Amino acid sequence: MNVCMDAEITEDQFRRRCRAFLEEHATGAKFDLPDLRGANELEASKSFQQKVAAAGLAGITYPKEFGGLGLGKSYDRIWREEYSEFPDMTTQLIISHGMCLPMMAEYGTDQQKARFLPDLITSKAVWCQMFSEPGAGSDVASLQMKAMLDGDEWIINGQKVWTTLAHVSDYGILIARTDADQPKHRGISMFIVDMGAPGIEIRPIHQIDGGMHFNEVFFADVRLPKDWLVGELNGGWGLATAMLMYERVAIGTGSTSGVSTPTSDYAIKTARKFGRHKEAVVRQQLMQLYSEETTKSLVSLRTRAEMQAGKTPGPGGSLSKLHGAKIARLSRSLIMNVAGPEAAAFEPGDEEAARHSKSTLRSFAANIAGGTDEIQKNIIGDRVLGLPRDVSVDRGVAFKELTVGTQ
Numbered sequence: 052m053n054v055c056m057d058a059e060i061t062e063d064q065f066r067r068r069c070r071a072f073l074e075e076h077a078t079g080a081k082f083d084l085p086d087l088r089g090a091n092e093l094e095a096s097k098s099f100q101q102k103v104a105a106a107g108l109a110g111i112t113y114p115k116e117f118g119g120l121g122l123g124k125s126y127d128r129i130w131r132e133e134y135s136e137f138p139d140m141t142t143q144l145i146i147s148h149g150m151c152l153p154m155m156a157e158y159g160t161d162q163q164k165a166r167f168l169p170d171l172i173t174s175k176a177v178w179c180q181m182f183s184e185p186g187a188g189s190d191v192a193s194l195q196m197k198a199m200l201d202g203d204e205w206i207i208n209g210q211k212v213w214t215t216l217a218h219v220s221d222y223g224i225l226i227a228r229t230d231a232d233q234p235k236h237r238g239i240s241m242f243i244v245d246m247g248a249p250g251i252e253i254r255p256i257h258q259i260d261g262g263m264h265f266n267e268v269f270f271a272d273v274r275l276p277k278d279w280l281v282g283e284l285n286g287g288w289g290l291a292t293a294m295l296m297y298e299r300v301a302i303g304t305g306s307t308s309g310v311s312t313p314t315s316d317y318a319i320k321t322a323r324k325f326g327r328h329k330e331a332v333v334r335q336q337l338m339q340l341y342s343e344e345t346t347k348s349l350v351s352l353r354t355r356a357e358m359q360a361g362k363t364p365g366p367g368g369s370l371s372k373l374h375g376a377k378i379a380r381l382s383r384s385l386i387m388n389v390a391g392p393e394a395a396a397f398e399p400g401d402e403e404a405a406r407h408s409k410s411t412l413r414s415f416a417a418n419i420a421g422g423t424d425e426i427q428k429n430i431i432g433d434r435v436l437g438l439p440r441d442v443s444v445d446r447g448v449a450f451k452e453l454t455v456g457t458q
């Protein structure tokens with residue numbers, strides 16, 4: 052429950068309240084290990100967010116009637132500025148808070164917002180994103196999951212893949228095909244799904260780092276209420292694009308605003324630990340990482356400032372996302388250089404070595420999750436730089452006529 056904020060809190064008072072709260076509670080995420088399915092880490096993020104809400108600091112810009120504080124965007128900026136000086140406590144809420152919450156707030160009906168927003172804001176309910184399918188990743192408009200209207204319910208059949216935290220989510224935002232006679236981008240609709248609905252089967256995917264944070268999700272005659280359609284029927288592609296923009300901003304800029312360099316701080320600490328911090332090549336790598344991370348923070352600040360000025364996130368979000376992937380790659384090669392075998396394997400119980408190894412192995416995901424580097428470069432080329440678009444061979448062709456995915 053979000054505690055009511057005083058009617059007219061000034062920006063200075065709000066800043067002091069944020070800082071006092073963060074000093075007491077943002078002391079670094081603590082969760083029990085091993086955490087192969089990511090459930091403990093998610094619980095730690097949820098518990099922090101529930102404290103944020105109890106302190107009257109959650110859902111800053113969302114309307115009061117839907118569980119927010121109804122404050123202006125400048126208050127959101129204050130929270131992010133203050134938060135940037137503390138450890139990120141809500142890393143596992145990127146999808147739920149960074150993507151599903153703004154989507155529901157922007158495109159949900161008043162009835163949907165009244166029902167779902169309050170619990171989304173406090174993280175009493177966690178949401179996942181179900182876009183990717185075995186034959187539809189970069190080209191997600193080739194998706195084959197079907198939704199058919201049957202009286203007052205939608206019936207969903209098909210398969211999603213790579214669904215992060217599906218197994219611990221309460222709801223999901225899903226896109227499915229509602230009209231295969233239309234060209235592939237036009238016959239898609241967006242829905243809300245109850246992850247506990249009969250007919251949903253969630254199977255873990257085993258990752259290279261030993262974890263199982265994402266899943267295959269199978270739908271067999273899953274029924275949803277008719278009014279869980281989000282936006283217009285067959286208008287889902289526009290909404291999916293908007294959600295992908297939010298995704299790139301969420302992944303690329305994180306939940307804070309400010310210049311912070313956690314990856315290079317970690318790399319410097321690791322170089323010192325292995326006694327390599329005085330070597331010229333290592334110092335050069337550290338400096339490159341530091342400059343990249345600082346530049347990314349500045350680009351992110353610009354993106355956030357545009358959003359705070361009222362702009363819906365645009366293709367510029369791809370810049371921060373691409374930058375984040377580059378930082379992950381630089382950090383990986385640096386940690387492998389200084390930590391040697393510890394960057395790939397570790398003895399059970401050696402938590403520090405486990406962190407080196409996991410961060411090295413997980414770094415590969417940064418070039419793929421939220422859209423691959425090649426796709427970000429295409430978006431920046433087409434939509435930021437105005438270069439000619441890729442040739443399209445399926446424009447105007449009914450989806451059912453196309454050879455895509457397993458069709």
Ligand SMILES: Cc1cc2nc3c(=O)[nH]c(=O)nc-3n(C[C@H](O)[C@H](O)[C@H](O)COP(=O)(O)OP(=O)(O)OC[C@H]3O[C@@H](n4cnc5c(N)ncnc54)[C@H](O)[C@@H]3O)c2cc1C
Nearest residue numbers: 180181182183188189213214215416419420421422423425
């Ligand atoms: C850690 C992680 C978490 C994820 N979580 C989720 C989630 O919660 N929900 C969800 O829906 N999805 C999720 N995904 C899926 C992710 O969105 C897809 O993996 C991604 O969009 C790429 O799709 P794909 O894996 O099918 O690769 P493909 O699209 O098959 O791409 C294969 C290769 O071809 C290249 N390529 C494809 N098209 C082009 C082109 N037009 N031009 C140039 N190169 C191209 C790609 O860059 C890539 O190198 C997650 C992925 C990861 C790694």
